[in-house]
Amino acid sequence: MSLTLDIAATGMAAQELNVNTISNNIANMTTTGYKRQRAEFQDLLYQTKIAPGSTSSDTNTVVPSGIQQGLGVKTGSLYRIDQQGALEQTDNNYDLANQGAGYFQVLLPDGSTAYTRDGSFQLNQNGQMVTSEGYLVQPTITVPTDATSVTINPSGQVSITLQGQTNPSIVGQIQLAVFPNNAGLSALGNNLFAVTQASGAAVVGNPGVTGYGTLQQGFLESSNVDVVTEITALIQAQRAYEMNSKVIQSGDQMLSTLTSMNA
Secondary structure, three states: OHHHHHHHHHHHHHHHHHHHHHHHHHHOOOOOOOOOEEEEEEEOOEEEEEOOOOEOOOOOOEOOOOEEEEOOEEEEEEEEOOOOOOEEEOOOOOEEEEEOOOEEEEEOOOOOEEEEOOOEOEEOOOOEEEOOOOOEEEOOOEOOOOEEEEEEOOOOEEEEEEOOOOOOEEEEEOOEEEOOOHHHOEEEEOOEEEOOOOOOOOEEEOOOOOOOOEEEEOEEEOOOOOHHHHHHHHHHHHHHHHHHHHHHHHHHHHHHHHHHHHO
8 A cells, every 4th residue: 555655656746846847937938038848757667566478377378468567657857848939029229039940159257158049138338249147149249339220130140330331331240059959958047058968069050041040130039938838737737736645645544444454
């Protein structure tokens, strides 16, 4: 009977993590560039009492299915669903939305490179394009203080118009990084990700090239969280949690009955 309690406990623990994941998705439904996560589960090891295919007599008759007792469930993975979010217009010249594959590159204070889908950029005191945390966008883009207009085309080319001039000047090129496995990136918080062995090395290229998205100036990519889907998943997770708790209650009642019979 204790085995029943242990199995139900693994189910409750799995659904608790599931609920936490769904809650995090809902909490980030307005986070720029956020990609929703999904929990996947696997069954645990089995106790084999009679192995499938074993012989059941001296004449070599074969057991068709055997007896294998499951021991519960565990979390197999928690992965991000890399689906495009809707684009929202902001009318801020330095806001960029990537429509398609690729991540913006950001220089961290320790000198390493992080990656993000959050294109809510600004200018710092030196006229350099930075994130909301002040981290430099890579490659570095510097806009002169006397620039009257800034244009970023879908291919990531940054052009400015200076006072007294009519012809625009190119001041930089924004590039994107793609990975063999986006789900393998390590989340750092602040909408940033770091490369890992699972993600594979970053492959950098210009927006609009085959395999890379295109940029939209004055737009931001919204979270790809669908509230209806998350609420439905939350209800299912709650019901699964309740059913596992009922199993524990039933097991406790059966143990109480056995104890009273042996008293």
